[in-house]
Amino acid sequence: NPIRVYACGGEGHESNNFRKSALYKRIVKSDALNPDQKSAIGNLEVFGFVPMNVILNAYKQTATTIDLTGISATLRKPNSYTGNFQCASIEPMCFGSALIKFSSTVAPHNGIPKDAVLLLEPEVADYAPIINSYLKDGKAMDKAAKNAWDWIHSVGEPKSCFERLLKGN
Numbered sequence: 001n002p003i004r005v006y007a008c009g010g011e012g013h014e015s016n017n018f019r020k021s022a023l024y025k026r027i028v029k030s031d032a033l034n035p036d037q038k039s040a041i042g043n044l045e046v047f048g049f050v051p052m053n054v055i056l057n058a059y060k061q062t063a064t065t066i067d068l069t070g071i072s073a074t075l076r077k078p079n080s081y082t083g084n085f086q087c088a089s090i091e092p093m094c095f096g097s098a099l100i101k102f103s104s105t106v107a108p109h110n111g112i113p114k115d116a117v118l119l120l121e122p123e124v125a126d127y128a129p130i131i132n133s134y135l136k137d138g139k140a141m142d143k144a145a146k147n148a149w150d151w152i153h154s155v156g157e158p159k160s161c162f163e164r165l166l167k168g169n
């Protein structure tokens with residue numbers, strides 16, 4: 001199955017460097033920002049920024065969402081702006097998708113509790129084996145999705161939840 005990546009791949013430093021790599025040429029099947037990229041063996045499809053309804057439909061169709069935002073690539077610590085990424089975490093949780101997220105971008109740094117997500121530790125050098133083990137563990141994903149769903153409903157409807165979490169109230 002292809003791995004679809006939305007709302008990413010802009011003009012950032014990491015994206016540009018990735019597009020220059022041999023890994024990119026091998027694993028990216030297609031890229032909206034680079035129509036010449038085609039890999040017969042690749043399974044990563046990079047869509048770039050798409051309308052919100054496309055993102056919301058993608059959440060409905062997926063069991064797991066991986067959120068790697070809010071971590072400093074050099075310091076391996078939470079960036080000062082991690083709070084801006086709460087929407088990217090809460091949206092899939094509202095649709096029953098399990099969320100894989102850095103331990104440094106959940107409580108106490110942000111409002112989402114650790115038991116509502118599958119955790120990655122920022123100090124780890126290679127996240128792929130951990131992510132793959134989570135994806136193979138249906139019980140862990142189901143538990144995280146249920147905890148997320150229960151937590152979302154305990155804090156109120158989404159709009160007031162966003163406002164309370166993002167304003168720190």
